[in-house]
Amino acid sequence: MAAATWQYRGDAEAQPAALVRFSNGRLQQSDSLQFTVYRNKDKVHPRKKHRRILVSETERLSYVGNNFSSGVRKSNSLCRYFVGVLDKDSGQMEVYNAEIFNMQPLLSDNIVTDDTRDYQTKSYREKMDLCIEAFGTSKQKRALNVRRMNAVGSDIVSTAVSKAAANVIDSKGVTALIQDVAQDDTQKISSFLPPCNEDAETPELVYKFEDILSPAEYEALQVPATAFVNITAEEIAKKTEDKSHCSFVLEQLKLLPAEGKSRDHKARCLWFLDTLVKFSCLKGIRKKHPLGPQCPQMISKKLMKNFTSLTYNEGSVQNLISTSMKAKISAYVIALALHINSFQIDLTVLQNDLKLPESRMLDIAKAMQLRISKAKGLPGLEDEQKHKLATLSLPLPVQKVSEGRRKRKRII
Structure with missing residues (x-):
């Protein structure tokens, strides 16, 4: 016989040969034993593409083995196995990759029945x-x-x-429960409204201006409000075209007094109202000055302290304008607008500026004890749209809760 030589046939894409061992003993007759191999259909995944299940059956038992479960011997991942096929005549041996499968008997308790109903x-x-x-x-x-x-x-x-x-x-009883719920809702809503003096003798004292803007905050508005004080008709037209301010402010800028303290006062109020509306459209606030450097530091602190709630998000603490805070901002915007426009305002214009549903805006206005009436919208808005007017007048209307009310609306 010629000198024996060997040649490696382990193609990278070829499946390795299966070396099997039975966990419960040795086979005495292996000629009639048949094997079936199942391969994972995922041929891209680096691990799944090598997974195989080997199934064999004898007259007494069925056996199953695989190369990926927790029962596979650790040596499979640490060692490489080969199988050599020797041609005795030529002395040539071909060497192939191999894999060991530990065959476990499949007992009858593990077999799934054919009844799939x-x-x-x-x-x-x-x-x-x-x-x-x-x-x-x-x-x-x-x-x-x-x-x-x-x-x-x-x-x-x-x-x-x-x-x-x-x-x-x-x-x-149902009636008593409805009354209790209505009282609770009123208490919750009132906590987000400006302080209300129900015994006031004039509309100006129902929602005091000092409760909306303190004297120090009012003084801080002098510099940023200068742009409104010195604004011209051409600039108002350009701002209306650009929509750089809310609709209520743009309409009121056209009605600014000619000069004097009254013009300065209204300009400060309009600048702060426009700032409140812009602030209400924000969500999560991470910056110290979310409205930019033109906003005085005292006003920024007021907005962050009174109209945001702290929350923990993505590993950091940030200020959030929640639904209840949005309602609070809207209430203060309404109160300030009443002072600006002789205690009667187009509620629909403010609703569109604040991007609120009509039902939510009406709930806030009614909670502030305003009288609601219908009127046509201002020029330049939606044609023939029926607008809601809100009026603050004395005596304040008394809120009544219907006994047969099944559903209640909430603004928070």
């Missing part, structure tokens, strides 16, 4: 849960268990709340 009736979520139970990762299985426990807890809480609500209704 119960499975077909399950929802998509239930089917996905079954897949996670069988093939999911440890993280997915933990998440499934937590979700199931939360569902059970929610059912228990819901049942307990329903029983408690039924007991309260039986003992107190």
